[in-house]
Amino acid sequence: MSAPLLKVENLCVNYGHIEAARGISIEVGEGEFVGMIGSNGAGKSSALKAIAGVVKPASGSITLGGKPVQGLASHEMVHQGVALVPEGRFVFADQSVEDNLILGGFVQAQRSGVAALRDDIDRMFQLFPRLKERRTQQAGSLSGGEQQMLVIARGLMSHPRLLLIDEVSLGLAPKILDFLFPVLVDLNRQGLSILLVEQIATRALAVTSRAYVMENGNVKISGRSSDLVKDAAVMEAYLGKQH
Numbered sequence: 475m476s477a478p479l480l481k482v483e484n485l486c487v488n489y490g491h492i493e494a495a496r497g498i499s500i501e502v503g504e505g506e507f508v509g510m511i512g513s514n515g516a517g518k519s520s521a522l523k524a525i526a527g528v529v530k531p532a533s534g535s536i537t538l539g540g541k542p543v544q545g546l547a548s549h550e551m552v553h554q555g556v557a558l559v560p561e562g563r564f565v566f567a568d569q570s571v572e573d574n575l576i577l578g579g580f581v582q583a584q585r586s587g588v589a590a591l592r593d594d595i596d597r598m599f600q601l602f603p604r605l606k607e608r609r610t611q612q613a614g615s616l617s618g619g620e621q622q623m624l625v626i627a628r629g630l631m632s633h634p635r636l637l638l639i640d641e642v643s644l645g646l647a648p649k650i651l652d653f654l655f656p657v658l659v660d661l662n663r664q665g666l667s668i669l670l671v672e673q674i675a676t677r678a679l680a681v682t683s684r685a686y687v688m689e690n691g692n693v694k695i696s697g698r699s700s701d702l703v704k705d706a707a708v709m710e711a712y713l714g715k716q717h
């Protein structure tokens with residue numbers, strides 16, 4: 475593998491005396507689709523937040539394309555090409571669908587000009603036709619699945635090199651997931667590197683090429699997703715909820 479796009483070494487994240495991440499080391503190659511699975515409280519969200527600059531790591535190193543980025547603020551990480559789709563589907567509830575997308579495109583508009591924003595919004599509407607139908611609707615009135623589409627689309631508006639996604643499936647019906655996961659696979663095939671945190675391990679392992687199994691603030695097992703899914707011990711110990 476060529477030098478990884480993302481390289482995280484010995485990442486530690488603390489909240490007061492709580493050690494949420496205890497020396498996590500992971501990599502995402504250029505164009506790779508990598509999963510992170512594991513039980514509740516294993517430190518998955520903390521790792522993503524530290525990579526995205528939402529929380530400051532206590533120690534460890536994070537490089538993007540070989541450049542050290544640990545400790546940068548979240549808006550600086552957006553400039554570096556990292557977009558986080560956070561857990562919980564946060565949308566700007568009283569703004570329209572289109573305005574949510576415009577807000578996501580702010581950094582890119584500074585680079586490419588406002589005219590390019592229109593093209594990007596149209597691209598998102600092609601990806602998620604449901605959002606096009608609801609373009610003028612307040613984001614807070616969308617269904618859970620539509621809000622998840624909007625949060626992913628808003629992240630894509632910044633033209634990331636690396637998309638970090640936290641719990642795409644949370645509270646969503648299997649039918650919506652049958653739509654969303656193939657969209658992520660297509661985005662990856664078009665060249666986007668993705669690190670996907672997911673509780674439904676079978677879903678994550680079906681779309682990613684490699685995955686890390688997290689436990690208690692650290693990487694417990696890593697390997698090819700196609701091998702992990704056949705590993706009875708992994709499946710039994712870490713799979714939790716499935717659908």
Ligand SMILES: Nc1ncnc2c1ncn2[C@@H]1O[C@H](COP(=O)(O)OP(=O)(O)OP(=O)(O)O)[C@@H](O)[C@H]1O
Nearest residue numbers: 489492493494513514515516517518519520521673
């Ligand atoms: N803001 C916070 N303040 C204090 N403790 C926190 C905070 N966020 C997370 N933690 C704790 O850090 C540990 C790791 O949490 P984290 O959210 O990273 O795990 P997770 O793997 O994403 O879990 P889940 O599957 O439930 O989303 C847990 O013990 C959690 O209670």
Ligand SMILES: [Mg+2]
Nearest residue numbers: 518519520561
């Ligand atoms: Mg989490």
